[in-house]
Amino acid sequence: MSVVVSGLLSRAKAFWPMLAGIICARTALIVACYGSYASTDDGxxxxxxxxxxxxxxxxALLIFSRSRRELGATAVQWIMVGSITVAAGASMALSLLDSADQTLVATAFALSIASTLALSLxxxxWLRxxxxxxxxxxxxxxxxxxxxxxxxVYLLSFLPTRAQNIIGMALxxxxxxFLGPAGLRAEHPTERPHRRARTFFTFARSNIQDSRFLAACAVGMALL
Structure with missing residues (x-):
């Protein structure tokens, strides 16, 4: 048991920026676009x-799969910075809109799309x-x-909508x-023990299969 706990702690020390990043992004998306699940059927x-x-x-997937182009690390960083900026602006704007004003429906929908797209990116x-x-x-x-x-999200659902959006923007x-700590982890990758071992997923631990597994995680996140 102590070996399992020490293993979990060592992984937590290495990967906490990604864990915190996914938590913030996913929570903010649900708060901004789904009203903390309180308005999940608002069409x-x-x-x-x-x-x-x-x-x-x-x-985008069809375009990139045909061109076989890969984005460089610098481009990915700038996309991330832009996504955070757009998502924060959209969340703040949504908190200031009057949802009862029918003339702002199109604006609110556009902001909702921008927030969903940016936070998904x-x-x-973080998955990357x-x-x-x-x-x-x-x-x-x-x-x-x-x-x-x-x-x-459950705790935030008890707050007023505007307060939820403001907290979502903070997240x-x-x-x-977390960008800095995550970058340091990428520069100094954690050693992976038992590289030739097979996990309960029955995947051999190769770079190609790791990529496939992360893609499967992305699909699972979308389905959830």
Whole structure:
């Protein structure tokens, strides 16, 4: 048992920036676009914005899969910074809009799409930072982040909508603080013991299969 605990603690020390980043991004997305699940059936402001976001991702996937181009580390960093900035601005704007004003429906929908798209990119960034880890670590941290996020969303659901959006914006901006520690982890990757071992997922631990597993995590996040 002590070996398991020490292993979990060592992984937590290495990967906490990614865990905290996914928690912040996912919580802010649910707060801003789904009203902390209190308004999950509001049509275009919830599922509608997610459908548009998914459509944009599908188009981007088709383009990149055909061109076989890969984004450099600098480009990825700038996309992350832009995503945080857009998401924070959209969350603040949503908190200031009067939801009862019918003339602002189109504006609110556009802001909801921008927030959903930007925060989804943020989650993909933190998932990307888990490259090179073993399958168990990736699964542990991704779904632990979702578990913790659900608890935070539940607590926020008791607050007024404007207060939720302001806290959501704070969580979005907090991601800036995790970029540095995450970058240090990427520069000094953690050694992976038993590289030739097979996990309970029955995946051999190779870079290609790690990428496939992280892609599976991304699909699982979308389905959840």
């Amino acid at each position: 275009i402001f919830t599922d509608g914005s997610m459908f548009v976001t998914c459509a944009l991702f599908i188009v 943020c989650m993909f960034y 930072c888990l490259r090179g880890t073993d399958e168990v670590t990736a699964a542990l941290f991704v779904f632990s982040a979702f578990f913790i996020s659900v608890g935070i 979005i901006v907090a991601q800036f603080a």
